[in-house]
Amino acid sequence: MSQAQSKSVIRSHLREVLAAMPEAIRHSKSLAACSLITASPEFAAARVVMLYLSTNLEVDTASLALRAWQSGKTVVVPKVSWDQRRMLPIEISSLTTGMTSTGPGIREPIAGKPVPTEFIDLVIVPGLGFTPTGYRIGRGMGFYDRFLAQGDFLGLSCGLAFDDQVVPELPVLDHDVPLSMLATDKGLRRFASSCIEKK
Numbered sequence: 001m002s003q004a005q006s007k008s009v010i011r012s013h014l015r016e017v018l019a020a021m022p023e024a025i026r027h028s029k030s031l032a033a034c035s036l037i038t039a040s041p042e043f044a045a046a047r048v049v050m051l052y053l054s055t056n057l058e059v060d061t062a063s064l065a066l067r068a069w070q071s072g073k074t075v076v077v078p079k080v081s082w083d084q085r086r087m088l089p090i091e092i093s094s095l096t097t098g099m100t101s102t103g104p105g106i107r108e109p110i111a112g113k114p115v116p117t118e119f120i121d122l123v124i125v126p127g128l129g130f131t132p133t134g135y136r137i138g139r140g141m142g143f144y145d146r147f148l149a150q151g152d153f154l155g156l157s158c159g160l161a162f163d164d165q166v167v168p169e170l171p172v173l174d175h176d177v178p179l180s181m182l183a184t185d186k187g188l189r190r191f192a193s194s195c196i197e198k199k
Contacts, residue, residue, distance in 0.1 A: 006171050010137055014128040017164050018057040029162050029185035030060040036188045037124070038067045041196040042156055042181065046121035048074045050089055052160075053099070053107040058126055059160045065095055076115045079108045080143065087147050089115045118152040125159045125179060129167050134159070134178040134191035137170050148177040156180040156194060 021029075037043050049068045051061045068075050078087035080102060090112035092098075100110050125144050127136035136159055138144055148157050158181040166184060180192035190197065 007137060007140070010167070010170065011128050011140065014137075014165060014167075015057075018128075018162070021057075021162070021164065026057075026162075027060065031063055032185035033059050033160060033162070033183050034061065034063045034067075037064060037158060037160070037183045040181075040183075040188060042122060042158070043068075044071075045196060046073060046155070048076060048115060048120050048122075048155075050076045050078070050120050050123040052124060052126045053077050053095070054126070055105055055107075059162060061124060061160070062095055064124060065092075069093075074115065076120065077109060078143070078147075079112070080106065085141070085143065085146070087143050089117065089120060091115050116152070117147075117150055118154055120153065121155045123148065123153075123155060123157045125157050127159055127161060127165070129165050129170060130159050130161050130179075130182055130184075131168070131170050132166060132182075132189065134180075134182060134189070135170050135172050135176055136179060142175070145175055145177050149175070156192065158183055160184075 051065055054061045065075050074091055076089040076091050079090045080087055090109045092109055092112060098110050099107050101107050127138050129137045157179045159179045161184050163184040163186040180195055182189045
């Protein structure tokens with residue numbers, strides 16, 4: 001089986017796992033995973049936090065956004081340029097006002113102030129699956145890999161997932177960018193030497 005076929009099989013399996021999770025469990029696990037991030041020194045030190053606007057099957061990032069605002073942080077989310085295949089970080093002050101849905105049911109801000117990539121201290125990264133060593137498999141579009149690989153991104157990247165999404169290994173390609181951290185409802189793993197709290 002080729003790596004592309006292998007990734008397709010893994011994505012299909014993980015989508016089934018996510019779809020089968022009861023809503024109440026999804027909610028409680030989301031809060032548990034997000035609370036581990038908000039309690040971390042990396043989150044405390046971050047002035048600008050980039051979040052994803054969660055779909056109904058992903059870890060809900062609403063509590064992260066609220067805690068960031070309560071702490072006086074700037075919250076940015078991706079606005080996707082589908083033709084350029086890149087994400088533009090846009091500052092938001094609400095999770096509901098001024099939003100639209102594009103592409104495969106992805107919410108994003110209609111407008112807003114772009115924030116330079118070098119100002120972002122912490123990026124919360126979605127995905128379908130993650131390894132215990134900091135690699136991820138996304139939806140196959142490569143948006144986050146391209147974003148994290150930019151030379152002017154100097155911050156930390158933290159995967160956010162349910163523990164059910166952690167798999168022993170994934171096919172890793174040359175352009176796959178490993179994460180600095182991974183938060184699930186079961187714990188917070190650190191991989192990068194740049195993390196504040198060492199392994």
